[in-house]
Amino acid sequence: GQQLNQSPQSMFIQEGEDVSMNCTSSSIFNTWLWYKQDPGEGPVLLIALYKAGELTSNGRLTAQFGITRKDSFLNISASIPSDVGIYFCAGLFSGGYQKVTFGTGTKLQVIP
């Protein structure tokens, strides 16, 4: 199955820094989802985006639905140690059975 291109693959940052990651697709989606996965756990939904150009926040997290509908971005401001984990984007095109295409993941490590 297809996977979305997510970058960067991994990143080390200092506590307090801002983080940006993005996800690109060759296909159009009308829903973008962002998840965080801690080691040994299932992905937890962070933000859902439903409209091209939409900007949505959840605490220190902000995500944007690209205007081309082929990309999405996630920003984390003022990172803290518990932000450590793997972040996945996911695209969905409604009209089917809500099958989701996932990104390859961005592994975030925060240095205290």
Added chain:
Amino acid sequence: DVKVTQSSRYLVKRTGEKVFLECVQDMDHENMFWYRQDPGLGLRLIYFSYDVKMKEKGDIPEGYSVSREKKERFSLILESASTNQTSMYLCASSTRLAGGRDTQYFGPGTRLTVL
């Protein structure tokens, strides 16, 4: 809060055994999914179901079957477990919210080891 639960967090089975992984969701979602997650391969869809007793093959259905007798429960069955089925198994459910808004929620995962 949406709740997706999986019957076991960790499971160890022997080659050739029949293995059942259970998933239950409490939000009356129509769609349920089974994925496996392996390092370097990401999340891969095994099977999904869009209604009771309905099932569709995902990208990697070989060696697996599923059962959905009740809306809230979706079972993954490994007919004869093999070592290459050692993996993290994730169940998810989804529904269409008002305004055509879709979303998908995951369970905590089952780490299966086949010896």
